[in-house]
Amino acid sequence: MVHKSTRIKLLICAGGIFICYFYFGVLQEKITRGSYGEDGNKEKFTYVFALVFVQCLVNYAFAKIILLTVMKQGEDNTRTLYYATSSLTYLLGMVSSNMALQFVSYPTQVVGKAGKPIPVMILGVLLGKKVYPMRKYLFVLLIVIGVALFIYKDHKGNTVQTDAQMGFGELLLFLSLIMDGLTGAVQERMRDEHKSQSGHMMLNMNFWSVIFSGTVIIISGELFEFIRFLQRHPNAVWHLISFSAAGALGQFFIFLTVAEFGPLTCSVMTTTRKFFTVLGSVLLFGNNLLPRQWIATVIVFSGLFLDAMYGKTKMVIKETLK
Template structure:
Protein backbone atom coordinates (compact mmCIF):
# COMPACT_ATOMS: atom_id res chain seq x y z
CA UNK A 1 0.00 0.00 0.00
CA UNK A 2 2.82 2.38 0.88
CA UNK A 3 4.48 1.72 -2.48
CA UNK A 4 1.24 2.25 -4.40
CA UNK A 5 0.64 5.55 -2.60
CA UNK A 6 4.15 6.73 -3.42
CA UNK A 7 3.70 5.72 -7.05
CA UNK A 8 0.35 7.52 -7.26
CA UNK A 9 1.86 10.66 -5.70
CA UNK A 10 4.76 10.48 -8.17
CA UNK A 11 2.30 10.06 -11.05
CA UNK A 12 0.28 13.09 -9.90
CA UNK A 13 3.45 15.15 -9.48
CA UNK A 14 4.63 14.29 -13.00
CA UNK A 15 1.23 15.23 -14.44
CA UNK A 16 1.31 18.57 -12.63
CA UNK A 17 4.88 19.28 -13.80
CA UNK A 18 4.24 18.56 -17.50
CA UNK A 19 0.83 20.21 -17.82
CA UNK A 20 1.63 23.33 -15.85
CA UNK A 21 5.00 23.91 -17.51
CA UNK A 22 3.15 24.18 -20.82
CA UNK A 23 0.42 26.19 -19.10
CA UNK A 24 2.96 28.64 -17.65
CA UNK A 25 4.71 29.26 -20.95
CA UNK A 26 1.36 29.98 -22.63
CA UNK A 27 0.28 32.20 -19.75
CA UNK A 28 3.34 34.40 -20.13
CA UNK A 29 2.92 34.53 -23.90
CA UNK A 30 -0.74 35.57 -23.62
CA UNK A 31 -0.50 38.08 -20.79
CA UNK A 32 2.85 39.71 -21.59
CA UNK A 33 2.94 39.48 -25.36
CA UNK A 34 2.45 42.41 -27.75
CA UNK A 35 -0.37 42.10 -30.29
CA UNK A 36 -0.46 43.95 -33.59
CA UNK A 37 2.22 45.97 -35.35
CA UNK A 38 4.54 48.51 -33.74
CA UNK A 39 2.20 51.43 -34.37
CA UNK A 40 -0.96 49.73 -33.12
CA UNK A 41 0.39 47.26 -30.58
CA UNK A 42 -1.67 46.35 -27.55
CA UNK A 43 -1.56 43.93 -24.63
CA UNK A 44 -4.03 41.35 -23.40
CA UNK A 45 -5.89 42.75 -20.37
CA UNK A 46 -9.04 40.61 -20.17
CA UNK A 47 -8.17 38.63 -17.06
CA UNK A 48 -11.67 37.78 -15.86
CA UNK A 49 -12.55 36.53 -19.35
CA UNK A 50 -9.38 34.44 -19.49
CA UNK A 51 -10.27 32.88 -16.14
CA UNK A 52 -13.88 32.35 -17.29
CA UNK A 53 -12.76 30.31 -20.30
CA UNK A 54 -10.25 28.41 -18.20
CA UNK A 55 -12.88 27.50 -15.58
CA UNK A 56 -15.43 26.58 -18.27
CA UNK A 57 -13.01 24.15 -19.96
CA UNK A 58 -12.10 22.72 -16.55
CA UNK A 59 -15.79 22.21 -15.76
CA UNK A 60 -16.44 20.41 -19.06
CA UNK A 61 -13.36 18.25 -18.53
CA UNK A 62 -14.50 17.26 -15.03
CA UNK A 63 -18.08 16.63 -16.16
CA UNK A 64 -16.93 14.36 -19.00
CA UNK A 65 -14.53 12.50 -16.71
CA UNK A 66 -17.19 11.88 -14.06
CA UNK A 67 -19.59 10.52 -16.69
CA UNK A 68 -17.01 8.19 -18.28
CA UNK A 69 -13.76 7.06 -16.65
CA UNK A 70 -13.91 8.70 -13.19
CA UNK A 71 -17.15 7.57 -11.55
CA UNK A 72 -17.05 8.73 -7.93
CA UNK A 73 -20.61 8.22 -6.72
CA UNK A 74 -22.69 10.75 -4.83
CA UNK A 75 -21.21 13.94 -3.43
CA UNK A 76 -22.26 14.95 0.09
CA UNK A 77 -20.24 18.17 0.24
CA UNK A 78 -22.45 21.24 0.95
CA UNK A 79 -22.75 23.70 -1.91
CA UNK A 80 -21.77 26.47 0.50
CA UNK A 81 -18.26 25.03 0.80
CA UNK A 82 -17.93 24.89 -2.97
CA UNK A 83 -19.22 28.44 -3.42
CA UNK A 84 -16.82 29.89 -0.83
CA UNK A 85 -13.78 27.99 -2.09
CA UNK A 86 -14.68 28.86 -5.69
CA UNK A 87 -14.80 32.58 -4.90
CA UNK A 88 -11.39 32.56 -3.22
CA UNK A 89 -10.00 30.32 -5.99
CA UNK A 90 -11.30 32.73 -8.64
CA UNK A 91 -9.86 35.79 -6.91
CA UNK A 92 -6.49 34.05 -6.51
CA UNK A 93 -6.29 33.35 -10.25
CA UNK A 94 -7.43 36.83 -11.27
CA UNK A 95 -4.99 38.60 -8.92
CA UNK A 96 -2.16 36.36 -10.12
CA UNK A 97 -2.91 37.06 -13.79
CA UNK A 98 -3.35 40.81 -13.18
CA UNK A 99 0.02 40.93 -11.39
CA UNK A 100 1.69 39.96 -14.67
CA UNK A 101 0.80 43.39 -16.04
CA UNK A 102 3.09 44.97 -13.40
CA UNK A 103 5.82 42.43 -12.60
CA UNK A 104 7.88 39.99 -14.66
CA UNK A 105 6.80 36.37 -14.97
CA UNK A 106 9.73 34.98 -12.89
CA UNK A 107 8.82 37.48 -10.14
CA UNK A 108 5.22 36.28 -10.22
CA UNK A 109 6.33 32.64 -10.05
CA UNK A 110 8.73 33.18 -7.13
CA UNK A 111 6.11 35.24 -5.30
CA UNK A 112 3.58 32.44 -5.68
CA UNK A 113 6.01 29.93 -4.18
CA UNK A 114 5.03 31.50 -0.87
CA UNK A 115 1.77 29.56 -1.04
CA UNK A 116 2.73 27.16 1.81
CA UNK A 117 2.91 30.18 4.15
CA UNK A 118 -0.81 31.11 4.08
CA UNK A 119 -1.68 27.41 3.82
CA UNK A 120 0.09 26.80 7.14
CA UNK A 121 -1.20 29.92 8.88
CA UNK A 122 -4.81 29.35 7.90
CA UNK A 123 -4.45 25.62 8.48
CA UNK A 124 -3.57 26.39 12.11
CA UNK A 125 -6.22 29.10 12.56
CA UNK A 126 -9.14 27.51 10.69
CA UNK A 127 -8.27 23.84 10.38
CA UNK A 128 -6.63 23.40 13.84
CA UNK A 129 -3.65 21.70 12.23
CA UNK A 130 -0.43 20.89 14.09
CA UNK A 131 2.89 21.32 12.28
CA UNK A 132 6.37 20.21 13.42
CA UNK A 133 9.05 22.79 14.16
CA UNK A 134 11.06 21.88 11.08
CA UNK A 135 8.05 22.79 8.91
CA UNK A 136 8.25 26.35 10.22
CA UNK A 137 12.01 26.42 9.58
CA UNK A 138 11.59 25.30 5.98
CA UNK A 139 8.85 27.85 5.37
CA UNK A 140 11.09 30.51 6.94
CA UNK A 141 13.67 29.66 4.26
CA UNK A 142 11.01 30.27 1.63
CA UNK A 143 10.22 33.67 3.17
CA UNK A 144 13.91 34.66 3.16
CA UNK A 145 14.32 33.55 -0.46
CA UNK A 146 11.27 35.46 -1.65
CA UNK A 147 12.42 38.57 0.21
CA UNK A 148 15.84 38.39 -1.43
CA UNK A 149 14.26 37.93 -4.84
CA UNK A 150 11.74 40.77 -4.70
CA UNK A 151 13.29 43.49 -2.47
CA UNK A 152 15.03 44.83 -4.56
CA UNK A 153 18.23 44.44 -6.49
CA UNK A 154 17.45 46.21 -9.72
CA UNK A 155 17.63 43.87 -12.68
CA UNK A 156 14.12 43.06 -13.79
CA UNK A 157 12.64 45.55 -11.30
CA UNK A 158 13.93 48.44 -13.40
CA UNK A 159 11.67 47.48 -16.26
CA UNK A 160 8.65 48.74 -14.32
CA UNK A 161 8.17 51.97 -12.31
CA UNK A 162 8.39 51.42 -8.57
CA UNK A 163 4.70 52.19 -8.02
CA UNK A 164 3.63 49.59 -10.57
CA UNK A 165 5.99 47.01 -9.08
CA UNK A 166 4.51 47.64 -5.62
CA UNK A 167 0.98 47.23 -6.95
CA UNK A 168 1.96 44.00 -8.69
CA UNK A 169 3.46 42.68 -5.46
CA UNK A 170 0.27 43.64 -3.59
CA UNK A 171 -1.74 41.62 -6.11
CA UNK A 172 0.56 38.64 -5.50
CA UNK A 173 0.03 38.99 -1.74
CA UNK A 174 -3.74 39.03 -2.24
CA UNK A 175 -3.47 35.99 -4.49
CA UNK A 176 -1.49 34.10 -1.84
CA UNK A 177 -4.06 35.00 0.81
CA UNK A 178 -6.86 33.68 -1.39
CA UNK A 179 -4.82 30.51 -2.03
CA UNK A 180 -4.54 29.97 1.71
CA UNK A 181 -8.28 30.42 2.24
CA UNK A 182 -9.02 28.04 -0.63
CA UNK A 183 -6.77 25.34 0.83
CA UNK A 184 -8.30 25.79 4.30
CA UNK A 185 -11.81 25.26 2.95
CA UNK A 186 -10.65 22.31 0.83
CA UNK A 187 -9.10 20.69 3.89
CA UNK A 188 -12.39 21.09 5.75
CA UNK A 189 -14.26 19.55 2.81
CA UNK A 190 -11.83 16.66 2.67
CA UNK A 191 -11.92 15.92 6.42
CA UNK A 192 -15.68 16.36 6.96
CA UNK A 193 -17.13 14.97 3.76
CA UNK A 194 -14.30 13.00 2.12
CA UNK A 195 -14.77 15.14 -1.01
CA UNK A 196 -13.52 13.45 -4.17
CA UNK A 197 -11.23 15.03 -6.75
CA UNK A 198 -13.73 14.98 -9.64
CA UNK A 199 -16.52 16.50 -7.59
CA UNK A 200 -14.21 19.22 -6.28
CA UNK A 201 -12.99 20.08 -9.76
CA UNK A 202 -16.52 20.06 -11.22
CA UNK A 203 -18.20 22.18 -8.58
CA UNK A 204 -15.39 24.67 -7.92
CA UNK A 205 -14.96 25.43 -11.60
CA UNK A 206 -18.72 25.55 -12.16
CA UNK A 207 -19.18 28.15 -9.44
CA UNK A 208 -16.10 30.07 -10.59
CA UNK A 209 -17.43 30.16 -14.17
CA UNK A 210 -20.73 31.56 -12.87
CA UNK A 211 -19.00 34.25 -10.78
CA UNK A 212 -16.54 35.28 -13.51
CA UNK A 213 -19.24 35.10 -16.21
CA UNK A 214 -21.40 37.53 -14.25
CA UNK A 215 -18.46 39.92 -13.88
CA UNK A 216 -17.50 39.97 -17.57
CA UNK A 217 -21.12 40.42 -18.71
CA UNK A 218 -21.96 43.19 -16.26
CA UNK A 219 -18.68 45.03 -16.85
CA UNK A 220 -18.77 44.69 -20.65
CA UNK A 221 -15.36 42.98 -20.67
CA UNK A 222 -16.70 40.00 -22.63
CA UNK A 223 -17.69 42.14 -25.62
CA UNK A 224 -14.33 43.94 -25.57
CA UNK A 225 -12.66 40.53 -25.49
CA UNK A 226 -14.61 39.41 -28.60
CA UNK A 227 -13.43 42.52 -30.44
CA UNK A 228 -9.85 41.75 -29.37
CA UNK A 229 -10.15 38.25 -30.83
CA UNK A 230 -11.44 39.71 -34.10
CA UNK A 231 -8.35 41.93 -34.29
CA UNK A 232 -5.98 39.12 -33.28
CA UNK A 233 -7.54 35.74 -34.24
CA UNK A 234 -4.34 33.82 -33.47
CA UNK A 235 -5.10 34.40 -29.78
CA UNK A 236 -7.94 31.87 -30.00
CA UNK A 237 -5.50 28.98 -30.40
CA UNK A 238 -3.30 30.24 -27.56
CA UNK A 239 -6.24 30.51 -25.17
CA UNK A 240 -7.61 27.12 -26.23
CA UNK A 241 -4.36 25.24 -25.63
CA UNK A 242 -3.79 27.25 -22.44
CA UNK A 243 -7.19 26.16 -21.10
CA UNK A 244 -6.69 22.50 -22.09
CA UNK A 245 -3.29 22.35 -20.40
CA UNK A 246 -4.82 23.96 -17.33
CA UNK A 247 -7.69 21.44 -17.29
CA UNK A 248 -5.36 18.43 -17.33
CA UNK A 249 -3.07 20.07 -14.78
CA UNK A 250 -5.97 20.85 -12.49
CA UNK A 251 -7.20 17.27 -12.74
CA UNK A 252 -3.89 16.12 -11.27
CA UNK A 253 -4.03 18.87 -8.64
CA UNK A 254 -7.48 17.88 -7.39
CA UNK A 255 -6.48 14.21 -7.48
CA UNK A 256 -3.50 15.07 -5.26
CA UNK A 257 -5.62 17.17 -2.88
CA UNK A 258 -8.28 14.48 -2.53
CA UNK A 259 -5.80 11.67 -1.83
CA UNK A 260 -2.93 13.43 -0.03
CA UNK A 261 -4.21 16.84 1.14
CA UNK A 262 -3.64 20.48 0.09
CA UNK A 263 -0.17 20.92 1.61
CA UNK A 264 1.62 18.12 -0.32
CA UNK A 265 -0.10 19.48 -3.42
CA UNK A 266 1.17 22.99 -2.73
CA UNK A 267 4.72 21.60 -2.30
CA UNK A 268 4.52 19.86 -5.68
CA UNK A 269 3.10 22.89 -7.47
CA UNK A 270 5.67 25.26 -6.00
CA UNK A 271 8.53 22.91 -6.87
CA UNK A 272 7.46 22.70 -10.52
CA UNK A 273 7.58 26.51 -10.61
CA UNK A 274 11.37 26.33 -10.43
CA UNK A 275 11.39 24.71 -13.86
CA UNK A 276 8.85 27.25 -15.08
CA UNK A 277 11.20 30.06 -14.02
CA UNK A 278 14.04 28.39 -15.92
CA UNK A 279 11.79 27.96 -18.95
CA UNK A 280 10.78 31.62 -18.82
CA UNK A 281 14.44 32.68 -18.69
CA UNK A 282 15.50 30.41 -21.55
CA UNK A 283 12.47 30.90 -23.83
CA UNK A 284 11.46 34.53 -23.23
CA UNK A 285 14.84 36.03 -22.37
CA UNK A 286 14.04 37.11 -18.80
CA UNK A 287 17.14 37.69 -16.69
CA UNK A 288 17.87 37.38 -12.98
CA UNK A 289 20.42 39.24 -10.86
CA UNK A 290 22.80 37.35 -8.59
CA UNK A 291 20.66 38.21 -5.58
CA UNK A 292 17.55 36.89 -7.32
CA UNK A 293 19.34 33.67 -8.23
CA UNK A 294 20.35 33.30 -4.56
CA UNK A 295 16.77 33.95 -3.49
CA UNK A 296 15.51 31.37 -6.00
CA UNK A 297 18.00 28.79 -4.68
CA UNK A 298 16.95 29.42 -1.06
CA UNK A 299 13.24 29.22 -1.89
CA UNK A 300 13.47 25.88 -3.64
CA UNK A 301 15.94 24.50 -1.09
CA UNK A 302 13.34 25.12 1.61
CA UNK A 303 10.63 23.50 -0.50
CA UNK A 304 12.81 20.49 -1.35
CA UNK A 305 13.81 19.92 2.29
CA UNK A 306 10.18 20.16 3.30
CA UNK A 307 9.13 17.66 0.63
CA UNK A 308 11.87 15.18 1.58
CA UNK A 309 10.83 15.22 5.24
CA UNK A 310 7.07 15.14 4.73
CA UNK A 311 6.15 13.08 1.67
CA UNK A 312 6.35 9.72 3.49
CA UNK A 313 3.87 10.91 6.11
CA UNK A 314 1.47 12.74 3.80
CA UNK A 315 -1.28 10.20 4.44
CA UNK A 316 -1.69 11.18 8.10
CA UNK A 317 -4.89 13.08 8.72
CA UNK A 318 -4.34 14.92 11.96
CA UNK A 319 -0.72 16.03 11.60
CA UNK A 320 0.22 17.37 8.15
CA UNK A 321 3.92 17.00 7.55
Protein backbone atom coordinates (compact mmCIF):
# COMPACT_ATOMS: atom_id res chain seq x y z
CA MET A 1 0.00 0.00 0.00
CA VAL A 2 2.83 2.40 0.88
CA HIS A 3 4.59 1.57 -2.36
CA LYS A 4 1.42 2.25 -4.36
CA SER A 5 0.76 5.56 -2.61
CA THR A 6 4.37 6.60 -3.26
CA ARG A 7 3.97 5.87 -6.97
CA ILE A 8 0.73 7.84 -7.06
CA LYS A 9 2.42 10.80 -5.34
CA LEU A 10 5.32 10.61 -7.82
CA LEU A 11 2.87 10.63 -10.74
CA ILE A 12 1.06 13.62 -9.24
CA CYS A 13 4.34 15.53 -8.84
CA ALA A 14 5.51 14.65 -12.36
CA GLY A 15 2.10 15.50 -13.85
CA GLY A 16 2.02 18.79 -11.94
CA ILE A 17 5.47 19.81 -13.21
CA PHE A 18 4.74 18.79 -16.80
CA ILE A 19 1.26 20.36 -17.01
CA CYS A 20 2.08 23.60 -15.16
CA TYR A 21 5.28 24.34 -17.05
CA PHE A 22 3.91 23.24 -20.40
CA TYR A 23 1.03 25.67 -19.93
CA PHE A 24 3.51 28.24 -18.60
CA GLY A 25 5.65 27.88 -21.75
CA VAL A 26 2.68 28.13 -24.09
CA LEU A 27 1.49 31.32 -22.40
CA GLN A 28 4.99 32.79 -22.25
CA GLU A 29 5.33 32.39 -26.01
CA LYS A 30 1.80 33.68 -26.56
CA ILE A 31 2.43 36.81 -24.48
CA THR A 32 5.94 37.69 -25.62
CA ARG A 33 5.77 36.64 -29.29
CA GLY A 34 2.08 36.96 -30.10
CA SER A 35 -0.01 40.01 -31.01
CA TYR A 36 -3.07 41.53 -29.37
CA GLY A 37 -5.93 43.36 -31.06
CA GLU A 38 -7.95 43.13 -34.25
CA ASP A 39 -6.49 42.73 -37.73
CA GLY A 40 -4.99 46.00 -38.87
CA ASN A 41 -4.65 47.22 -35.28
CA LYS A 42 -2.45 44.59 -33.70
CA GLU A 43 0.32 45.39 -31.24
CA LYS A 44 3.01 43.43 -29.46
CA PHE A 45 3.37 43.02 -25.71
CA THR A 46 6.68 44.75 -24.84
CA TYR A 47 6.32 45.36 -21.09
CA VAL A 48 8.91 42.87 -19.87
CA PHE A 49 9.55 44.38 -16.44
CA ALA A 50 5.80 44.60 -15.81
CA LEU A 51 5.44 40.94 -16.81
CA VAL A 52 8.17 39.93 -14.36
CA PHE A 53 6.63 42.16 -11.67
CA VAL A 54 3.29 40.34 -11.95
CA GLN A 55 5.01 36.96 -11.99
CA CYS A 56 7.11 37.71 -8.89
CA LEU A 57 4.12 39.20 -7.07
CA VAL A 58 2.09 36.01 -7.63
CA ASN A 59 5.11 33.88 -6.62
CA TYR A 60 5.50 35.89 -3.42
CA ALA A 61 1.83 35.52 -2.48
CA PHE A 62 1.94 31.81 -3.27
CA ALA A 63 5.10 31.28 -1.19
CA LYS A 64 3.54 33.18 1.72
CA ILE A 65 0.45 30.96 1.68
CA ILE A 66 2.52 27.77 1.39
CA LEU A 67 4.80 28.74 4.30
CA LEU A 68 1.80 29.54 6.50
CA THR A 69 -0.14 26.37 5.68
CA VAL A 70 1.81 23.49 4.11
CA MET A 71 5.56 24.05 4.32
CA LYS A 72 6.29 25.58 7.73
CA GLN A 73 10.07 26.05 7.95
CA GLY A 74 10.58 27.97 11.18
CA GLU A 75 12.66 31.11 11.65
CA ASP A 76 14.88 32.44 8.89
CA ASN A 77 18.17 34.14 9.85
CA THR A 78 19.61 34.62 6.36
CA ARG A 79 21.19 38.02 5.79
CA THR A 80 19.00 40.48 3.88
CA LEU A 81 21.94 41.41 1.66
CA TYR A 82 22.06 37.85 0.32
CA TYR A 83 18.36 37.87 -0.52
CA ALA A 84 18.58 41.31 -2.16
CA THR A 85 21.64 40.33 -4.21
CA SER A 86 20.26 36.99 -5.36
CA SER A 87 16.87 38.51 -6.19
CA LEU A 88 18.55 41.19 -8.32
CA THR A 89 20.43 38.59 -10.38
CA TYR A 90 17.29 36.39 -10.44
CA LEU A 91 15.24 39.35 -11.72
CA LEU A 92 17.78 40.30 -14.39
CA GLY A 93 17.92 36.67 -15.50
CA MET A 94 14.14 36.51 -15.95
CA VAL A 95 13.97 39.88 -17.71
CA SER A 96 16.76 38.94 -20.13
CA SER A 97 15.15 35.58 -20.82
CA ASN A 98 11.73 37.12 -21.54
CA MET A 99 13.23 39.90 -23.68
CA ALA A 100 15.16 37.32 -25.70
CA LEU A 101 11.85 35.85 -26.88
CA GLN A 102 11.24 39.03 -28.88
CA PHE A 103 14.25 38.12 -31.04
CA VAL A 104 14.60 34.32 -30.96
CA SER A 105 12.16 31.42 -31.10
CA TYR A 106 10.93 29.70 -27.96
CA PRO A 107 12.83 26.45 -28.69
CA THR A 108 16.02 28.52 -29.02
CA GLN A 109 15.32 30.11 -25.65
CA VAL A 110 14.65 26.77 -23.96
CA VAL A 111 17.74 25.10 -25.42
CA GLY A 112 19.86 28.17 -24.67
CA LYS A 113 18.64 28.28 -21.07
CA ALA A 114 19.38 24.57 -20.78
CA GLY A 115 23.02 25.65 -20.74
CA LYS A 116 22.56 26.91 -17.18
CA PRO A 117 25.02 24.33 -15.71
CA ILE A 118 27.82 26.04 -17.68
CA PRO A 119 27.93 29.39 -15.80
CA VAL A 120 26.96 27.67 -12.54
CA MET A 121 30.02 25.43 -12.79
CA ILE A 122 32.38 28.17 -13.99
CA LEU A 123 31.33 30.54 -11.21
CA GLY A 124 31.44 27.68 -8.73
CA VAL A 125 35.09 27.10 -9.62
CA LEU A 126 36.07 30.78 -9.75
CA LEU A 127 34.08 32.15 -6.80
CA GLY A 128 33.29 29.13 -4.65
CA LYS A 129 36.57 27.26 -5.27
CA LYS A 130 34.54 24.12 -5.92
CA VAL A 131 36.02 20.93 -7.36
CA TYR A 132 33.90 18.89 -9.76
CA PRO A 133 34.47 15.30 -10.94
CA MET A 134 35.78 14.86 -14.48
CA ARG A 135 32.49 13.36 -15.69
CA LYS A 136 30.76 16.61 -14.70
CA TYR A 137 33.03 18.52 -17.09
CA LEU A 138 32.31 15.99 -19.84
CA PHE A 139 28.54 16.31 -19.39
CA VAL A 140 28.72 20.11 -19.44
CA LEU A 141 30.97 19.98 -22.52
CA LEU A 142 28.22 17.93 -24.19
CA ILE A 143 25.74 20.69 -23.34
CA VAL A 144 28.10 23.36 -24.71
CA ILE A 145 28.47 21.47 -28.01
CA GLY A 146 24.71 21.00 -28.30
CA VAL A 147 23.87 24.65 -27.60
CA ALA A 148 26.56 25.88 -30.01
CA LEU A 149 25.27 23.54 -32.72
CA PHE A 150 21.68 24.65 -32.15
CA ILE A 151 22.26 28.41 -32.36
CA TYR A 152 24.81 28.21 -35.20
CA LYS A 153 23.61 30.27 -38.17
CA ASP A 154 24.11 29.25 -41.77
CA HIS A 155 23.74 32.93 -42.87
CA LYS A 156 21.80 31.91 -45.97
CA GLY A 157 19.35 34.48 -47.20
CA ASN A 158 19.36 36.50 -43.98
CA THR A 159 19.22 40.26 -43.99
CA VAL A 160 21.63 42.32 -41.94
CA GLN A 161 18.76 43.41 -39.68
CA THR A 162 17.64 39.83 -39.02
CA ASP A 163 21.19 38.77 -38.16
CA ALA A 164 21.54 41.70 -35.79
CA GLN A 165 18.24 40.93 -34.10
CA MET A 166 19.03 37.26 -33.68
CA GLY A 167 22.49 38.15 -32.37
CA PHE A 168 20.94 40.46 -29.80
CA GLY A 169 18.51 37.76 -28.68
CA GLU A 170 21.35 35.32 -28.15
CA LEU A 171 23.27 37.99 -26.23
CA LEU A 172 20.26 38.35 -23.92
CA LEU A 173 20.20 34.57 -23.41
CA PHE A 174 23.91 34.66 -22.56
CA LEU A 175 23.28 37.46 -20.04
CA SER A 176 20.42 35.44 -18.55
CA LEU A 177 22.73 32.43 -18.11
CA ILE A 178 25.34 34.58 -16.37
CA MET A 179 22.67 35.92 -14.01
CA ASP A 180 21.50 32.34 -13.30
CA GLY A 181 25.06 31.38 -12.47
CA LEU A 182 25.45 34.32 -10.07
CA THR A 183 22.10 33.49 -8.47
CA GLY A 184 23.21 29.91 -7.92
CA ALA A 185 26.54 31.05 -6.43
CA VAL A 186 24.81 33.37 -3.94
CA GLN A 187 22.27 30.67 -3.03
CA GLU A 188 25.07 28.21 -2.33
CA ARG A 189 26.64 30.79 -0.01
CA MET A 190 23.29 31.22 1.73
CA ARG A 191 22.99 27.47 2.28
CA ASP A 192 26.55 27.12 3.55
CA GLU A 193 26.38 30.04 5.98
CA HIS A 194 22.74 30.13 7.06
CA LYS A 195 21.21 26.78 6.06
CA SER A 196 18.56 28.74 4.16
CA GLN A 197 15.37 26.83 3.37
CA SER A 198 13.77 26.69 -0.08
CA GLY A 199 10.47 28.23 1.03
CA HIS A 200 12.20 31.20 2.64
CA MET A 201 14.30 31.66 -0.49
CA MET A 202 11.26 31.68 -2.74
CA LEU A 203 9.44 34.13 -0.46
CA ASN A 204 12.26 36.61 0.07
CA MET A 205 13.75 36.51 -3.41
CA ASN A 206 10.36 37.22 -4.96
CA PHE A 207 9.73 39.94 -2.36
CA TRP A 208 12.90 41.80 -3.35
CA SER A 209 12.24 41.15 -7.03
CA VAL A 210 8.82 42.80 -6.63
CA ILE A 211 10.53 45.81 -4.99
CA PHE A 212 13.16 46.12 -7.72
CA SER A 213 10.86 45.54 -10.71
CA GLY A 214 8.12 47.71 -9.17
CA THR A 215 10.60 50.57 -8.79
CA VAL A 216 11.71 50.22 -12.42
CA ILE A 217 8.19 50.20 -13.90
CA ILE A 218 7.15 53.22 -11.81
CA ILE A 219 10.22 55.36 -12.53
CA SER A 220 10.32 54.45 -16.24
CA GLY A 221 6.57 54.99 -16.70
CA GLU A 222 6.13 51.41 -17.93
CA LEU A 223 3.47 50.78 -15.27
CA PHE A 224 1.06 53.31 -16.79
CA GLU A 225 1.73 52.10 -20.34
CA PHE A 226 1.18 48.54 -19.12
CA ILE A 227 -2.15 49.47 -17.52
CA ARG A 228 -3.30 51.21 -20.72
CA PHE A 229 -2.30 48.14 -22.73
CA LEU A 230 -4.45 45.93 -20.49
CA GLN A 231 -7.35 48.36 -20.88
CA ARG A 232 -7.05 48.10 -24.66
CA HIS A 233 -6.66 44.30 -24.56
CA PRO A 234 -8.55 42.82 -21.57
CA ASN A 235 -7.87 39.26 -22.73
CA ALA A 236 -4.19 39.82 -21.89
CA VAL A 237 -5.16 40.03 -18.19
CA TRP A 238 -6.21 36.37 -18.15
CA HIS A 239 -3.03 35.37 -19.95
CA LEU A 240 -0.89 37.17 -17.38
CA ILE A 241 -2.74 35.78 -14.36
CA SER A 242 -2.81 32.20 -15.61
CA PHE A 243 0.84 32.47 -16.75
CA SER A 244 1.95 33.59 -13.28
CA ALA A 245 -0.29 31.06 -11.49
CA ALA A 246 1.10 28.19 -13.61
CA GLY A 247 4.67 29.25 -12.76
CA ALA A 248 3.94 29.51 -9.03
CA LEU A 249 2.11 26.17 -8.91
CA GLY A 250 4.92 24.58 -10.92
CA GLN A 251 7.43 25.78 -8.32
CA PHE A 252 5.30 24.20 -5.60
CA PHE A 253 5.44 20.82 -7.36
CA ILE A 254 9.21 21.21 -7.71
CA PHE A 255 9.62 21.87 -3.98
CA LEU A 256 7.30 18.96 -3.20
CA THR A 257 9.26 16.62 -5.50
CA VAL A 258 12.58 17.61 -3.91
CA ALA A 259 11.17 17.11 -0.42
CA GLU A 260 9.54 13.74 -1.17
CA PHE A 261 11.88 12.15 -3.74
CA GLY A 262 15.10 14.16 -3.72
CA PRO A 263 16.80 16.57 -6.14
CA LEU A 264 17.83 13.82 -8.59
CA THR A 265 14.24 12.82 -9.36
CA CYS A 266 13.25 16.47 -9.63
CA SER A 267 16.14 17.25 -11.98
CA VAL A 268 15.22 14.37 -14.28
CA MET A 269 11.59 15.54 -14.35
CA THR A 270 12.43 19.18 -15.14
CA THR A 271 14.94 18.18 -17.82
CA THR A 272 12.40 15.89 -19.48
CA ARG A 273 9.63 18.47 -19.35
CA LYS A 274 11.87 21.07 -21.08
CA PHE A 275 12.42 18.67 -23.96
CA PHE A 276 8.67 18.15 -24.36
CA THR A 277 8.16 21.92 -24.09
CA VAL A 278 10.34 22.29 -27.19
CA LEU A 279 8.22 19.67 -28.96
CA GLY A 280 5.04 21.46 -27.89
CA SER A 281 6.32 24.77 -29.22
CA VAL A 282 7.11 23.18 -32.58
CA LEU A 283 3.64 21.60 -32.81
CA LEU A 284 1.57 24.52 -31.49
CA PHE A 285 3.40 27.56 -32.84
CA GLY A 286 5.06 26.19 -35.97
CA ASN A 287 8.60 26.80 -34.71
CA ASN A 288 10.11 24.31 -37.12
CA LEU A 289 13.64 23.13 -36.39
CA LEU A 290 16.34 22.16 -38.84
CA PRO A 291 17.66 18.57 -38.68
CA ARG A 292 20.86 20.01 -37.20
CA GLN A 293 18.84 21.68 -34.45
CA TRP A 294 16.98 18.47 -33.62
CA ILE A 295 20.33 16.70 -33.26
CA ALA A 296 21.59 19.58 -31.09
CA THR A 297 18.47 19.40 -28.92
CA VAL A 298 19.02 15.69 -28.29
CA ILE A 299 22.69 16.35 -27.45
CA VAL A 300 21.82 19.12 -24.97
CA PHE A 301 19.17 17.16 -23.13
CA SER A 302 21.31 14.02 -23.14
CA GLY A 303 24.01 16.05 -21.38
CA LEU A 304 21.47 17.42 -18.91
CA PHE A 305 20.04 13.97 -18.22
CA LEU A 306 23.48 12.42 -17.70
CA ASP A 307 24.44 15.30 -15.43
CA ALA A 308 21.27 14.79 -13.40
CA MET A 309 21.92 11.05 -13.09
CA TYR A 310 25.67 10.98 -12.55
CA GLY A 311 26.86 14.55 -11.96
CA LYS A 312 26.88 14.07 -8.18
CA THR A 313 26.52 17.78 -7.44
CA LYS A 314 24.17 19.76 -5.25
CA MET A 315 21.09 21.04 -6.98
CA VAL A 316 19.76 24.57 -6.50
CA ILE A 317 16.04 24.20 -5.80
CA LYS A 318 14.82 26.72 -8.30
CA GLU A 319 13.25 26.25 -11.73
CA THR A 320 14.45 29.00 -14.38
CA LEU A 321 11.52 30.65 -16.15
CA LYS A 322 12.38 30.26 -18.84
